[in-house]
Amino acid sequence: MALLEVKDLRTSFRTDDGIVKAVDGVNFTVEKGQTLGIVGESGCGKSVTNLTIMGLNPRQNTVSSGQALWKGDDLLRMKPRELRDIRGNDISMIFQDPMTSLNPVHSIGKQLVEAIQLHRDVTKRVARARALELLKAVGIPRAEARIDDYPHQFSGGMRQRVMIAMALINDPDLLIADEPTTALDVTTQAQILSLMKRLQEDFGSAIILVTHDLGVIAEIADDVLVMYAAQVVEQAEVHDLFNRPQHPYTWGLMGSLPRLDADVERLTQIPGQPPSLLRPPSGCRFHPRCPYVMEVCKTKVPALVPTQKDPDHLQACHLDEDTKDREAAKLIAETMAGAT
Amino acid sequence: MATNSRPPEGAGDELLVVDDVKKHFPITRGIIFQKEIASVKAVDGVSFSIKAGETLGIVGESGCGKSTLARCITRLLDPTAGRIFFEGREITKLSRPHMRPIRRDMTMIFQDPYASLNPRKRVGFIIAEPLEIHGLGTAAEIKLRVQELLEVVGLNPEHYNRFPHEFSGGQRQRIGVARALAVNPKLIVCDEPVSALDVSVQAQILNLLKDLQEDFGLTYVFIAHDLNVVRHISDRVMVMYLGKVAEIATREVLYREPKHPYTGALLSAVPIANPELGRARRPIVLEGDVPSPVNPPSACRFHPRCPRFQEGHCDVEEPPLYPFGDGQVASCHYPLERWPMDADEMRRPSQQARELAHSS
Amino acid sequence: MFRYLVRRILWAILLFVVITFVTFVIFFMAPENPGRAVCGGERARPQCIAQATEQLGLNDPIPVQYGKFLKRLVVDRSLGNSYITEQPVNDVIKDAAPVTASLVFGGAVLWLMIGLIVGIFSALKPRSLIDRIAMVGVLIGVSAHPVWIGLIFSYFLGFKWHVTPIAGYADFFNPSEGLPGGPWQWFYHMILPWCTFAILFAALYVRMIRANVMETMNEDYIRTARAKGAPERTVLRSHVLRNALLPVVTMLGMDIGIALGGAIFTEGVYSLPGLGRTVIQAVTDQDLAVVQGVVVFSTLCIITFNLLVDLLYAWIDPRIRLS
Secondary structure (H helix, E strand, C coil), X not given: CCCEEEEEEEEEEEECCEEEEEEEEEEEEECCCCEEEEECCCCCCHHHHHHHHHCCCXXXXXXXXXXXXXXXXXXXXXXXXXXXXXXXXXXXXXXXXXXXXXXXXXXXXXXXXXXXXXCCCCCHHHHHHXXXXXXXXXXXXXXXXXXXXXXXXXXXXXXXXXXXXXXXXXXXXXXXXXXXXXXXXXXXXXXXXXXXXXXXXXXXXXXXXXXXXXXXXXXXXXXXXXXXXXEEEEEEXXXXXXXXXXXXXXHHHHHCCCCCCCCCCCCCCCCCCCCCCCCCCCCCCCHHHCCCCCHHHHHCCCCCEECCCCCCCEECCXXXXXXXXXXXXXXXXXXXXXXX | CCCCCCCCCCCCCCXXXXXXXXXXXXXXXXXXXXXXXXXXXXXXXXXXXXXXXXXXXXXXXXXXXXXXXXXXXXXXXXXXXXXXXXXXXXXXXXXXXXHHHHHHHXXXXXXXXXXXXXXXXXXXXXXXXXXXHCCCCCHHHHHHHHHHHHHHCCCCHHXXXXXXXXXXXXXXXXXXXXXXXXXXXXXXXXXXXXXXCCHHHHHHHHHHHHHHHHHHCCEEEEEECCHHHHHHHCCEEEEEECCEEEEEEEHHHHHHCCCCHHHHHHHHHCCCCCHHHHHHCCCCCCCCCCCCCCCCCCCCCCHHHCCCCCCCXXXXXXXXXXXXXXXXXXXXXXXXXXXXXXXXXXXXXXXXXXXXXXXX | CHHHHHHHHHHXXXXXXXXXXXXXXHHHCCCCCHHHHHCCHHHCCHXXXXXXXXXXXXXXXXXXXXXXXXXXXXXXXXXXXXXXXXXXXXXXXXXXXXXXXXXXXXXXXXXHHHHHHHHHHHHHCCCCHHHHHHHHHHHHHHHCCHHHHHHHXXXXXXHHCCCCCCCCCCECCCCCCCCCECHHXXXXXXXXXXXXXXXXXXXXXXXXXXXXXXXXXXXXXXXHHHHCCCCHHHHHHHHHHHHHCHHHHHHHHHHHHHXXXXXXXXXXXXXXXXXXXXXXXXXXXXXXXXXXXXXXXXXXXXXXXXXXXXXXHHHHCHHHHCC
């Protein structure tokens, strides 16, 4: 049985301007030990998807539907108490901004101990020992001295390590990481990603990694979901995605990346900007910006279906597969031109 | 001591020359009277020059001083020491009225498209303001020019009367570009202009900047922390670390044959959007955090984290910017002999490395 | 932290010196000759005035007068004698201060309780009916003048419905002959003054606490706490309130000082023999020694209190304690 099965997940927010459909029909599964990457730009719904699964959306003015089956039980329909038992215990989450994600008036030791004592019936001394163990595992130097320090006494990279320690302290089966390295420097990012990979091996947890950076996806994900305007437009194993991307938005994303390993004169730009989720475009949501738009795209919503050549590779586009393969090959040739 | 107001030797026809610029922010202590006990050495001796028409990318991580340097160049901050020459004329200590005409030739684009535009002013006013300050035309002429600029940056000239909040992030950044372009400058200092934008929008702005450079013969100082972006747009690249220059080279050479271990670590840390390549390599992961600019390490700033650190040398003698031909300079006693290199190879500099530095 | 402490204390001392000096200058530069006031004001005879002036040391140069004043204050810890009754001002204050203190501190406890309960509750259920009622209450509390409120309360609750005394004070410890006394009477007499006094501040604190709690609820670390699986009551107690209420400490320090001024009105309405009423009487009688004494004493109290509050704040916020 899959660890997590998400079926037709939808979340809407009621705002003063109307109803915003932040997540509009998302499906995926996560297996034990797997790393699923979710990539997309701001507003595509990647973060809200995970907040919905964890039940962390604001209670007022939010409507969610669909299913999020955790080992068979639907998280969306659980009683609050049951859901709280799972949060921080079986499923943990870390967030983007380490500077504001820790309570400034409690020492990190206290926050780590709290994470343990919420789910395990142990004494403070035992909990503290475990906290120390985790701090060392994530590479905090002089952990014994620093366990009683406050968040403001740590740098951004160190704080993110503390967050990771806090998330892994109860041996969760799934770790959801929402843009964990976006706010960090590139060398710090390399440290944190390398740490996460190592810990995944040691602890055996599955990871859902949300990011806007295709490079991070390429480094660490096993499978990838590409999201646009609250929907999944492409889903594939990571090598398949980069070798045979099948959706014009994915092509646009890949083409617009300046690269270290290739020389491109002019970046592919996707014209316009992401659509409003108050009144999304009819038919395929990408059609106003798509260079390959056809009449059918404006009226008929493309379903997320497997490609002919590879049933595990899903895509939502009306273009025929041969055209897609051709365009994909062209894109790869262009972006790989002059590769070292 | 009389100031020598001529650019240093060999400067030639550079548009901008920066000579050993330092910017220190004092830290004071004291109960009643504040005494300076230390300083944040944000920029601690940076020198470089730019020719007209080229783009110099400045790259580095947080705390390296690149934004502070940008502000010193445009005199938004006054350098603590050093000299800056623009078109052969020293501008380091010019008073505000004397700087004003220079500000027609040197403008700036900022990072945060949401904070760099006055939310209470209409877009037309924002772009027109530099023209009005410098008295470049009548009201009617200015209005025409603003509409022209809106078109040039890809916006609808009829949106002249809208407010910033009616535009998206990418569009606001275009407004910032139009504003910088209004006075027909020679040099534009871009301080992380695409860092706050989504990838697809980033591409639009980068293409726009490149097109404008061709059309109007602009020179750019382009500051970023994203090595991919810097590589795309720069002719030459300067890598900064803790307030000092680690390496300067042309784009091709820097990314193909970096000499400074920090450059190597940076290049190695950037994730590559190609799963096969990305996972095949073993990245060089640096230990620890960037040290504080208040108390930088002695001699070579990078020595506590450097895989090639040689005790007794790197922590005692500060490496100058050794030249390596083709304009490439790097401040390292044991530059990288070749590239790519993994962490183990980095740790063992060969005799060749030492000679490489000292022979040139 | 240590430097912060030392700096704060030095500032407090400096402030005290400056204020006493300014007070001194104002009173002794006043057009009315204190000597004349002592001798009965309008009907003062020139001999008496001359004698009084000499006795009060008013012929000395100002700095000398100030020096003597300061010396008397610091060394003898005396505020001089009343011009009218010849009683030591220290005694006058000793009698009146506890009354004002009862009013101000009791009122502060009341307004804090209301502020916390209503403020937190409104913040947890924004835009609900209770929240909206609370906000209307806040508007009334902020707009209505304490004197008006006091008179309305006094009239209805005291006079018409006999729920509380109309006015007057009952000494907690040593009641005088024929007057009510003891703890219960004290409490009974103070209820109305406390309510009157606290309404304005309660309204302000409800608004501020509500805003702080609402803002804190949106912080990232609250989301982290929930993601850890903490139940709402833990999130509220340990994470939200601990942060949201920090600014309340500072505000309290400032507001006690302001409240002291507001106490004058309340004391007037309810005839409480506190510092407020004392000083108004003294101004009317032109008893400058008492006026000055009350000003100096109040200033000292406010400065000390603010200092203590600042030190407390520096202690409970680790970001300041450990910098």
